[in-house]
Amino acid sequence: NAGVTQTPKFQVLKTGQSMTLQCAQDMNHNSMYWYRQDPGMGLRLIYYSASEGTTDKGEVPNGYNVSRLNKREFSLRLESAAPSQTSVYFCASSKSDYSNQPQHFGDGTRLSIL
Amino acid sequence: LAKTTQPISMDSYEGQEVNITCSHNNIATNDYITWYQQFPSQGPRFIIQGYKTKVTNEVASLFIPADRKSSTLSLPRVSLSDTAVYYCLVGDNFNKFYFGSGTKLNVKP
Numbered sequence: 001n002a003g004v005t006q007t008p009k010f011q012v013l014k015t016g017q018s019m020t021l022q023c024a025q026d027m028n029h030n031s032m033y034w035y036r037q038d039p040g041m042g043l044r045l046i047y048y049s050a051s052e053g054t055t056d057k058g059e060v061p062n063g064y065n066v067s068r069l070n071k072r073e074f075s076l077r078l079e080s081a082a083p084s085q086t087s088v089y090f091c092a093s094s095k096s097d098y099s100n101q102p103q104h105f106g107d108g109t110r111l112s113i114l
Numbered sequence: 115l116a117k118t119t120q121p122i123s124m125d126s127y128e129g130q131e132v133n134i135t136c137s138h139n140n141i142a143t144n145d146y147i148t149w150y151q152q153f154p155s156q157g158p159r160f161i162i163q164g165y166k167t168k169v170t171n172e173v174a175s176l177f178i179p180a181d182r183k184s185s186t187l188s189l190p191r192v193s194l195s196d197t198a199v200y201y202c203l204v205g206d207n208f209n210k211f212y213f214g215s216g217t218k219l220n221v222k223p
Binding site: 004035041044045059098099100102103104107 | 144145146148155156157158159160163165201203204205212213215216
């Protein structure tokens, strides 16, 4: 079982460029999440999708858009990258978005914006 | 919003029991408390979850007092491989999850 797979693992962008981070899960989970983690800090929720066809903002949604392509896939798009978006991005999934359902995380995408 | 507060760091020695406490004063009635472990360059990994009283699994115990405004993760007999960041997670009323700042545990030989 692959679990949660994120692509790419590393990326360097120039300010103003756009990019889509991909996430796929093979656990038949209903809920998916995108987080960012800045150096030495905890994870902050960007967007989440409680179920296929729904998305909602988290703590830090500005500058990002998401698409729940199907039950397996949840992408994160940066339309015009800024240096402040340099971070490690984690995707996660869970059976549902109730707090008694643990989240399963991918290994992250390390994004640098120059 | 059910945000959490944890110590920034803790030191321990191999073989000792380690207790990490998390404060969550605004926890909602239906919220569970979940702890994750994170190693460098990896995503967080689920350790244990509970609602009230005590929960134990093969790697840790979780103690939750009656008022549920805090919780304590207990790691028995830690080893060097337990050196990691530990996060306390509480869901809020809108099912948006907020990670605490995390506790960096350093286990020394």
